[in-house]
Amino acid sequence: MSIPGRWPSGHPLSAMGGLVCLLLMLLVSGSGQALTRLEEDRARLDSLRNAxxxxxxxxxxLATREEQDLQKLDRTQRSLSSTQSLIQELESHGRRLEERSGRTRESIQRSALHL
Incomplete structure (x- = not known):
């Protein structure tokens, strides 16, 4: 007697039915594990995207701060250059004043000798 929807006992496909059933169980089990791994990978991917x-x-x-720092540095360099130019002008003016005061002193000393 055979069960409807099954191969009769001894039929070559009858033994394969159990194997097919076993393979389907393994496939379903593997699918669950793969789905779990997929969800874990997706969570890691989201974490990496956030990072x-x-x-x-x-x-x-940092790029904004670097640009601001470069602008400050440029202004500081221009200010330093301007300050150095002013120092050179003052030094030159100071030398001219020293020369004039030396000449004035000499002139006063000569005038004092004639008095």
């Missing part, structure tokens, strides 16, 4: 976004934000902030 990348944070790093990109930090990089943008």
């Amino acid at each position: 990348l976004d944070a790093l990109q934000t930090q990089a943008a902030e």
Whole structure:
């Protein structure tokens, strides 16, 4: 007597039914594990995306600060150059004043000798 929907006992496909059933069970079990791994990978990917976004934000902030620092440095260099020019002008003016005062002193001394 055979069960409807099954191969009769001794039929070559009858033994394969159990094997097919076993393979289907393994496949379903493997699918669950693969799905779990997929969900874990997706969570790691989301975490990595968030970390990348944070790093990109930090990089943008650093680039902005670097640009501001470069602008400050440029202004400081121009100010230093201007200050150095003023110092050179003052030194030159100071030398001319010393020369004049030396000549004035000599002139006063000569005038004092004639008095």
